[in-house]
Amino acid sequence: MFRRILIANRGEIALRIIRAAHELGIEAVCVYSTADRDAPYLRLADRAICIGSGPAKDSYLNIARLMAAAELADVDAIHPGYGFLSERPDFSEVCRDCKIEFIGPSPEAMRRLGDKVEAKRFARQAKVPVFPGSEGAIEDEEEAVAVASEIGFPVIIKAAAGGGGRGMRVCHNEPALRTNIKKAKQEAQAAFGDGSVFIEKFLEHARHVEVQVLGDKHGHAVHLWERDCSMQRRHQKIIEEAPGPGIDRRKIQGVAENAAKLVKQAEYAGAATVEFLMDDQQNFYMLEVNTRVQVEHPVTEAITGVDIVKQSILIAAGEPLPFKQRDIQINGHAIECRVNAEDPSRDFMPQAGQIETWEVPGGPGVRVDSHVVPGYRVPPNYDSMIGKLIVHAEDREQAIRRCRRALREFEVGPIKTSILLHRQLMEDSSFVHAELDIHLLERLLK
Numbered sequence: 001m002f003r004r005i006l007i008a009n010r011g012e013i014a015l016r017i018i019r020a021a022h023e024l025g026i027e028a029v030c031v032y033s034t035a036d037r038d039a040p041y042l043r044l045a046d047r048a049i050c051i052g053s054g055p056a057k058d059s060y061l062n063i064a065r066l067m068a069a070a071e072l073a074d075v076d077a078i079h080p081g082y083g084f085l086s087e088r089p090d091f092s093e094v095c096r097d098c099k100i101e102f103i104g105p106s107p108e109a110m111r112r113l114g115d116k117v118e119a120k121r122f123a124r125q126a127k128v129p130v131f132p133g134s135e136g137a138i139e140d141e142e143e144a145v146a147v148a149s150e151i152g153f154p155v156i157i158k159a160a161a162g163g164g165g166r167g168m169r170v171c172h173n174e175p176a177l178r179t180n181i182k183k184a185k186q187e188a189q190a191a192f193g194d195g196s197v198f199i200e201k202f203l204e205h206a207r208h209v210e211v212q213v214l215g216d217k218h219g220h221a222v223h224l225w226e227r228d229c230s231m232q233r234r235h236q237k238i239i240e241e242a243p244g245p246g247i248d249r250r251k252i253q254g255v256a257e258n259a260a261k262l263v264k265q266a267e268y269a270g271a272a273t274v275e276f277l278m279d280d281q282q283n284f285y286m287l288e289v290n291t292r293v294q295v296e297h298p299v300t301e302a303i304t305g306v307d308i309v310k311q312s313i314l315i316a317a318g319e320p321l322p323f324k325q326r327d328i329q330i331n332g333h334a335i336e337c338r339v340n341a342e343d344p345s346r347d348f349m350p351q352a353g354q355i356e357t358w359e360v361p362g363g364p365g366v367r368v369d370s371h372v373v374p375g376y377r378v379p380p381n382y383d384s385m386i387g388k389l390i391v392h393a394e395d396r397e398q399a400i401r402r403c404r405r406a407l408r409e410f411e412v413g414p415i416k417t418s419i420l421l422h423r424q425l426m427e428d429s430s431f432v433h434a435e436l437d438i439h440l441l442e443r444l445l446k
């Protein structure tokens with residue numbers, strides 16, 4: 001087992017990883033930028049090392065400085081959290097070269113599943129459903145037109161190296177496809193250093209459903225069921241819940257089991273999320289695989305009782321998964337509300353500055369994951385998420401009631417946050433009736 005790990009991240013996820021490490025009897029070393037120097041969670045770390053200035057490229061994205069800190073602190077492993085370097089195969093590779101365990105997949109497994117064309121190949125092999133479309137990357141305009149005439153319009157062009165909504169173009173007819181294919185390739189080359197693009201059938205109305213998987217280093221993988229993450233704006237999720245409301249359990253069971261098979265066949269060790277769109281007939285189509293722990297992991301922890309962050313550390317240390325698929329049962333319903341330092345009434349303008357009031361809810365079934373305390377200053381350099389409220393109850397209706405209650409208790413000021421919006425969403429009839437769609441939130445905001 002590891003003696004000491006380094007956390008290559010900040011904020012709530014750094015604190016979440018400190019807590020998991022300490023429960024495992026592992027020392028936690030944090031790194032921080034000068035913008036985070038006064039952050040109180042650093043005092044919970046066994047050691048905190050300054051690695052540079054506020055801009056992420058000079059600190060949390062700077063591999064050389066992170067490796068220097070890891071060497072200085074003599075750690076056995078590095079947890080990347082989410083964002084920053086968490087999905088960079090070159091970082092996983094540098095860790096391996098330095099004989100420091102990367103708490104996440106090998107660079108090879110990360111490359112295999114991080115590339116959307118490759119991931120689709122693994123999906124087909126594992127009988128994970130994908131959208132009809134090109135088998136691999138599209139080489140030229142004629143090939144694109146041929147595939148489109150087979151699957152029919154509308155189609156979507158995606159970058160193999162893209163993700164999270166970057167590098168996509170929807171085409172409704174052949175002339176549009178012809179003009180867009182060249183542009184998409186150039187754009188992908190400029191943005192990701194890889195001009196590979198592929199096309200697939202475009203689905204307009206859908207829900208975003210994702211399956212949590214854990215794979216170990218002994219060839220085992222289990223799924224932890226699904227989350228619905230349809231409540232999003234501009235590819236930023238704002239509410240996530242588990243299990244997916246109204247989803248046929250037999251159907252999702254088959255999809256989730258094959259998602260676990262996909263992860264196993266990719267020889268992937270660590271936490272992974274297989275993302276899907278689900279249409280109104282509850283057909284599933286895989287979008288991509290996220291090769292990291294996700295912001296929304298706590299709703300899955302709530303319904304399964306599995307500590308995903310602890311498991312990710314144990315997997316990296318070479319431990320076999322301590323449970324079988326049949327041990328993973330769903331208990332109740334969980335909802336997560338992301339608390340962002342943003343003003344929803346001003347087009348979600350980021351809010352930096354001092355938080356005076358920070359009164360968090362408590363009581364049965366309420367969890368708040370946050371590094372904020374009264375007097376905390378939100379630095380302007382990073383993303384605006386300052387915490388997460390996670391509620392757990394016996395069913396969705398009770399979870400919504402509990403969520404409303406917790407949101408009433410949650411007071412933050414003077415900076416604006418998404419709490420007021422969450423209070424409104426918990427009363428919205430479409431949300432309450434689980435009439436979910438990836439465009440619902442943007443419709444409600446109009």
Ligand code: MV4
Binds near residue numbers: 232
């Ligand atoms: C799609 C799609 C419709 N049809 N693919 C956006 C993020 C990236 N992971 C894939 N995305 C989409 N891919 C096909 N074939 C619609 C989206 C999409 C979306 C997906 C999930 C959550 C929110 C979304 C918002 C807009 C578009």
